[in-house]
Amino acid sequence: MVFFNFKFFTMSNSEQPIGVFDSGVGGLTVASAIKQVLPGEKLIYFGDTAHLPYGDKSGETIINYSKHIADFLFQKNVKVVLIACNTASAFAYNELKQYLDDKILIVNVIDPVVNYVAEHYKETKIGVIGTKGTINSGMYEKKIVENDKSIQVASLATPLFVPMIEEGFVYDDISNAIIRSYLSSNILNNIQSLILGCTHYPIIKNQIRKFFDFKVDVLDSANIVAQSLKAQLEKNNLLNNNNSPSNEDVFYVSDYTSYFEAIARMFFEERINLVKRNIWKE
Secondary structure, X not given: OOOOOHHHOOOOOOOOOEEEEEOOOOHHHHHHHXXXXXXXXXXXXXXXXXXXXXXXXXXXXXHHHHHHHHHHHHHOOOOEEEEOOHHHHHHHHHHHXXXXXXXXXXXXXXXXXXXXXXXXXXXXXXXXXXOHHHXXXXXXXXXXXXXXOOOEEEEEEOOOHHHHHHOOOOOOHHHHHHHHHHHOOHHHOOOOEEEEOOOOHHHHHHHHHHHOOOOOEEEOHHHHHHHHHHHHHHHOOOOOOOOOOOOOOEEEEOOOOHHHHHHHHHHHOOOOOEEEOXXXXX
């Protein structure tokens, strides 16, 4: 596939849709939060289910996937691309900003959470869990400490969570055992709050909260990101002020899975427009 040349396109306007992408179902947590905060906005979602999980891929590979998806979303005339994947946010955000040449707004899911933590959790110990890619990038720890050196950050990779969730193992003995195995790590001792550094993880948020006996503040990035997106759209005069809920959302997947459809219907509580699209063969 030849990457698109963005330099020939004009700036976006408020009535264009919001583009959202993730490796699979995780980004649906963010998409759902966006619809609650911005019901009048139309969404075009791309779940790269053919290549999940992103967490064990190289940075170069993730950047390549992200550029292909950016091409696809841009051709769908989106006004913003929201990288609803922590691993892609860590590795591809700056690359996509340069690649799209400031023609449309690019938003990641890490910076809004970092800013939120800096405002609300001073002089505390915060845990971060995520994929190997996200944790090994050190992006959360680096950015949090840059904002506030009084915050201690304890990072832990939990790579089985994404395939576990994608396979539908939630609220059962298998998922509880995996959660217990990871979160029992001494790395997370004495944390006051925990960042779910993967957009899949809110699906098991209640199980994680229960593991900590509801004594640890578990931060779900979805609503934080949705509120930040609203502020950025307002700042750039891209907010659609139509308050009537949009029913024109389209969900694309690079490989169909019944679990993706089931989770999408759970979040959106309606019949969804789900389309399989292998953009690497177009």
